[in-house]
Amino acid sequence: MRRLYLNRYCPIILLLLAVICGNVYALQGSTAADGSNAQAVHELGITGAGINIGLISARNVRNTHEAFDDSSGVHVFNSDYSASGVDYTGGSVPGHDTWVAGIIASRGWTGYLNNIGVSPDCNLYSARVVNDSGGILPSYVEDALEALIDTNNCKVIVTAIALDGDADGSSDYSLMYDYFANTRDVVFALASGNNSSNPHIFGDIYNGITTAALIDEPNDFYLRVGSISNPGPTIDGRNKPEISCPGSSQTTTSIGSNTSYYTTVKDGATSFAVPQTGGVAALLLEYANQTTDLSDSHNEVIKAVIINSTFPNILDKSGNFTDPTNQTWHSQRGYGRIDAYRAYLTLSAGKVTAGTSVNSMTGWAYNTLSGSQTHTYFINAQRRERLVLTVSWNRDVTREWKSKPWLYWKYYDEETPRFNIDITITYPSDPCDIIVYSETDALNNLTKIDILLDLTGEYEITLTNTTTKTRDYGLAFELLPSLIGDFNIDYTVDECDLSRIALEWLTAGVEADIIPDDNHIVNWRDFTAFADNWLKIDNRYFTP
Numbered sequence: 264m265r266r267l268y269l270n271r272y273c274p275i276i277l278l279l280l281a282v283i284c285g286n287v288y289a290l291q292g293s294t295a296a297d298g299s300n301a302q303a304v305h306e307l308g309i310t311g312a313g314i315n316i317g318l319i320s321a322r323n324v325r326n327t328h329e330a331f332d333d334s335s336g337v338h339v340f341n342s343d344y345s346a347s348g349v350d351y352t353g354g355s356v357p358g359h360d361t362w363v364a365g366i367i368a369s370r371g372w373t374g375y376l377n378n379i380g381v382s383p384d385c386n387l388y389s390a391r392v393v394n395d396s397g398g399i400l401p402s403y404v405e406d407a408l409e410a411l412i413d414t415n416n417c418k419v420i421v422t423a424i425a426l427d428g429d430a431d432g433s434s435d436y437s438l439m440y441d442y443f444a445n446t447r448d449v450v451f452a453l454a455s456g457n458n459s460s461n462p463h464i465f466g467d468i469y470n471g472i473t474t475a476a477l478i479d480e481p482n483d484f485y486l487r488v489g490s491i492s493n494p495g496p497t498i499d500g501r502n503k504p505e506i507s508c509p510g511s512s513q514t515t516t517s518i519g520s521n522t523s524y525y526t527t528v529k530d531g532a533t534s535f536a537v538p539q540t541g542g543v544a545a546l547l548l549e550y551a552n553q554t555t556d557l558s559d560s561h562n563e564v565i566k567a568v569i570i571n572s573t574f575p576n577i578l579d580k581s582g583n584f585t586d587p588t589n590q591t592w593h594s595q596r597g598y599g600r601i602d603a604y605r606a607y608l609t610l611s612a613g614k615v616t617a618g619t620s621v622n623s624m625t626g627w628a629y630n631t632l633s634g635s636q637t638h639t640y641f642i643n644a645q646r647r648e649r650l651v652l653t654v655s656w657n658r659d660v661t662r663e664w665k666s667k668p669w670l671y672w673k674y675y676d677e678e679t680p681r682f683n684i685d686i687t688i689t690y691p692s693d694p695c696d697i698i699v700y701s702e703t704d705a706l707n708n709l710t711k712i713d714i715l716l717d718l719t720g721e722y723e724i725t726l727t728n729t730t731t732k733t734r735d736y737g738l739a740f741e742l743l744p745s746l747i748g749d750f751n752i753d754y755t756v757d758e759c760d761l762s763r764i765a766l767e768w769l770t771a772g773v774e775a776d777i778i779p780d781d782n783h784i785v786n787w788r789d790f791t792a793f794a795d796n797w798l799k800i801d802n803r804y805f806t807p
């Protein structure tokens with residue numbers, strides 16, 4: 264039996280802090296523009312309807328809570344499967360799973376009308392995997408996954424619990440999770456865990472999205488990693504957690520009664536961040552179900568789209584900038600804060616195809632690479648734009664039924680070398696085919712690139728399968744224009760840029776020629792355009 268982590272302080276301390284914080288109703292803030300930005304997707308009428316989410320729980324959820332019921336009925340269920348019967352109040356871990364469920368699926372109630380979860384119209388199925396004495400076995404988890412995925416058709420699995428042990432992707436639990444994610448094509452949202460120097464088991468799987476926790480300082484601005492959120496990499500060196508999500512000041516459903524609430528505290532508990540990831544995945548899947556294209560709902564695509572659209576300018580635990588322009592992945596914040604609306608914009612921009620010229624600013628792809636094959640995407644971009652691109656694929660875990668004396672499935676890691684895609688970006692308009700970017704990392708099953716482009720033209724993004732295996736992959740990309748007038752590209756328009764105007768005044772064919780009329784010289788028209796952008800910043804990359 265492994266030790267179970269619920270990643271929080273003792274309930275008494277939490278309750279005291281909740282009382283001090285008062286009725287913040289800040290589940291609303293955590294889903295607003297400076298949180299997960301799920302509200303912007305809700306405003307489009309996308310609320311998780313028709314999507315079933317599974318929750319791997321230590322106890323059952325108080326699904327009779329008023330926030331889970333409205334005129335359309337109860338939508339949170341405890342799965343028939345249970346390791347030891349229906350019980351949400353007993354044992355040493357009361358409350359945890361009801362708090363998590365509320366962040367996903369609360370519909371608000373009298374006095375808490377703004378207390379809406381990330382995916383309020385999903386159906387949430389909770390499956391308990393921990394027995395009354397706190398024990399957990401692979402067979403409990405396996406039964407739960409089969410109940411959630413195969414019986415209840417869950418397309419997202421949220422796991423807010425974590426286990427100790429070697430979190431290098433090799434445990435029975437991690438292999439099992441990757442098997443189900445890949446073979447059932449399900450999005451797995453994992454907590455990075457708390458109070459350790461690396462992600463815990465479940466947060467170490469290959470085929471999911473591991474989540475760090477952000478706290479809101481100041482209130483409702485989720486800009487800093489919480490102190491107890493586990494940083495990466497995994498102990499085998501992989502870039503996890505991939506993203507960070509709001510995990511504090513969320514007023515959510517509580518266990519005490521059908522009308523009691525609890526507010527998460529500002530400590531970085533990843534249990535209360537990972538439900539944001541799962542809820543956002545459900546929103547994207549609801550959208551994908553409305554389109555005729557069948558490939559936009561694959562877990563590789565949803566993962567690539569979410570990770571590609573993150574907001575990178577997050578402070579670390581000490582309040583220092585994480586330097587988003589010089590590194591895409593950071594050990595504490597991952598690739599950045601989730602942004603449901605920007606992920607939606609990428610998914611809804613449509614599919615791009617290998618071998619054809621792409622003129623859109625954002626989009627995604629889903630494709631299959633056979634052994635040693637390459638795919639090339641041609642993306643037209645302007646100089647000074649940032650190219651942000653993510654490619655993701657699954658580890659291929661297999662299983663075999665072991666009869667007597669075992670009577671269980673045995674899971675096997677993919678044979679080495681595991682499938683790998685290497686990415687090279689070239690600028691072919693130059694006679695030398697300038698290599699803009701290249702990587703040979705064979706450890707991670709996801710690559711995210713975020714680079715500043717020096718030249719205007721068509722860029723060739725070549726994906727090379729370095730193995731003899733065949734595998735599907737998801738790709739997402741976005742071009743981010745620079746601010747008008749930000750000539751030195753420090754993501755703010757200020758006196759440094761003004762001096763460039765002065766230096767190039769009445770000169771032709773120079774950087775400060777914002778509006779290329781009047782023989783391409785820098786004159787009052789350019790200055791007017793410049794003044795209109797004075798002191799603007801791009802807060803995704805700006806570092807004071």
Ligand SMILES: [Ca+2]
Binds near residue numbers: 559
């Ligand atoms: Ca679709």
Ligand SMILES: [Ca+2]
Binds near residue numbers: 686703
């Ligand atoms: Ca690679």
Ligand SMILES: [Ca+2]
Binds near residue numbers: 749757
């Ligand atoms: Ca500037």
Ligand SMILES: [Ca+2]
Binds near residue numbers: 780781785786
């Ligand atoms: Ca001009």
